[in-house]
Amino acid sequence: MPSNPSVLIVESSRVFRNLLSELMASQGFATVCCDNGKQALAACKTESFELVCIAYHLPDMSGEVLCHYMRGMPTLKNVRIILFTAEDNEDTLRAALLAGATDIYNKSEFASFQIYIARFAEQCKQTMAAKVMLVEDTQSQRLWLQSLLSAQGYYVDSFSDGESALQALSNNDYDGIITDVVLAGKMSGLNLIRAIRRLPGAQSTTPIFVMTAYDDASRRMELLNIGANDYLAKPVNPEELLFRVANLIKADRSIKQLNSEREVLKEIALIDPVTQLYNRNAFNRLLPKALDNARRSQMPVSLAIIDIDHFKKINDEHGHIQGDRVLAELGLWLRDYFRQGDYVFRWGGEEFVVYLHQCDVHHAFNVIEKALSHLKQRRLAGLALTVSVGMSGYPGHELPSLEALFEKADNALYAAKTGGRDRIVVFSDTCGET
Numbered sequence: 479m480p481s482n483p484s485v486l487i488v489e490s491s492r493v494f495r496n497l498l499s500e501l502m503a504s505q506g507f508a509t510v511c512c513d514n515g516k517q518a519l520a521a522c523k524t525e526s527f528e529l530v531c532i533a534y535h536l537p538d539m540s541g542e543v544l545c546h547y548m549r550g551m552p553t554l555k556n557v558r559i560i561l562f563t564a565e566d567n568e569d570t571l572r573a574a575l576l577a578g579a580t581d582i583y584n585k586s587e588f589a590s591f592q593i594y595i596a597r598f599a600e601q602c603k604q605t606m607a608a609k610v611m612l613v614e615d616t617q618s619q620r621l622w623l624q625s626l627l628s629a630q631g632y633y634v635d636s637f638s639d640g641e642s643a644l645q646a647l648s649n650n651d652y653d654g655i656i657t658d659v660v661l662a663g664k665m666s667g668l669n670l671i672r673a674i675r676r677l678p679g680a681q682s683t684t685p686i687f688v689m690t691a692y693d694d695a696s697r698r699m700e701l702l703n704i705g706a707n708d709y710l711a712k713p714v715n716p717e718e719l720l721f722r723v724a725n726l727i728k729a730d731r732s733i734k735q736l737n738s739e740r741e742v743l744k745e746i747a748l749i750d751p752v753t754q755l756y757n758r759n760a761f762n763r764l765l766p767k768a769l770d771n772a773r774r775s776q777m778p779v780s781l782a783i784i785d786i787d788h789f790k791k792i793n794d795e796h797g798h799i800q801g802d803r804v805l806a807e808l809g810l811w812l813r814d815y816f817r818q819g820d821y822v823f824r825w826g827g828e829e830f831v832v833y834l835h836q837c838d839v840h841h842a843f844n845v846i847e848k849a850l851s852h853l854k855q856r857r858l859a860g861l862a863l864t865v866s867v868g869m870s871g872y873p874g875h876e877l878p879s880l881e882a883l884f885e886k887a888d889n890a891l892y893a894a895k896t897g898g899r900d901r902i903v904v905f906s907d908t909c910g911e912t
Contacts, residue, residue, distance in 0.1 A: 549578035640665030753809025780842030780871030803859035839871025
């Protein structure tokens with residue numbers, strides 16, 4: 479395994495240098511500390527760093543000048559350089575940015591820098607756990623790139639031809655793909671990219687980085703057009719390659735995390751928190767599609783609205799917490815009782831809705847009647863209860879709108895409640911009200 483990422487600290491103040499050192503250690507970074515610019519430049523010739531922190535005022539040169547020197551070194555061309563200052567002079571700060579500083583922090587705002595380092599550390603950890611596919615036909619170049627990537631903490635699978643790489647994708651998930659344009663075998667890098675983008679599922683969106691000896695504008699546009707995310711002309715600069723690959727993987731992971739969070743929020747928006755059943759939002763989203771499918775396949779459907787009798791009395795006498803337990807246990811029982819493919823919703827309050835697919839109203843009545851006979855033998859949250867049910871149902875060729883189907887069942891429920899409760903009432907154009 480690679481060693482911890484290393485940070486160079488260039489600061490003449492022992493107190494602030496120790497403060498930075500402790501912060502870096504707390505985030506898992508190794509540190510090299512220097513008192514002045516000359517020591518820092520010497521350290522950069524023998525070691526590599528993921529981050530450099532420089533004080534603006536140093537004994538032998540300004541932080542601005544040191545930034546300029548560092549940006550001239552190949553190993554530091556793409557490394558983040560943070561400058562610390564106690565000044566607010568805009569001209570001074572602008573000059574430091576032009577000299578190569580990535581960002582500037584005032585020493586009095588150390589808390590902001592702590593947040594920055596925590597995020598940077600998390601990015602480094604993500605990169606070190608990444609799995610990368612490398613496709614390069616030249617053995618010496620392939621071995622060199624594999625060594626370069628492995629030294630940065632990547633897990634690397636390497637291939638010389640596109641056919642083998644494509645086969646590996648069927649058995650592995652990769653965080654990124656690095657490929658040459660010219661490959662061994664019959665498949666070129668361009669064809670490999672096209673094939674990857676045609677794959678099913680998430681693999682088709684894997685970020686692809688291309689190395690090419692052709693750097694004219696038309697070829698670059700073609701690479702991006704067929705699905706490459708980024709490219710670099712050969713001979714590749716190792717620091718730039720690592721920087722760009724890391725950015726691609728980080729960006730892709732950020733997008734996936736946002737998508738995952740979005741899906742969770744969508745799921746939360748469709749689930750009732752008390753019963754864990756689908757809620758009214760889900761009813762309005764799922765059932766129009768279900769009805770369309772029933773119409774196309776000419777299959778009957780039925781809808782039942784179930785209302786707990788005297789639920790207000792349960793809340794008044796036993797408390798709302800006990801009332802929620804009743805709702806939760808009834809919801810769980812309904813979900814487990816009905817078939818896979820039927821939908822059970824909590825409509826609101828003490829009302830539940832059951833959608834029975836491929837089930838005509840006569841059969842649905844028998845199903846609901848049997849369910850309620852089982853329910854009467856149970857005590858939910860320690861309480862005996864009864865329910866009233868209103869139902870509607872139609873054959874597939876006569877299905878009305880979802881609103882009409884629900885309205886019929888709701889009217890039937892009203893009849894059940896006013897007729898004495900603890901009963902099922904069916905409303906149907908074919909069988910009338912029973």
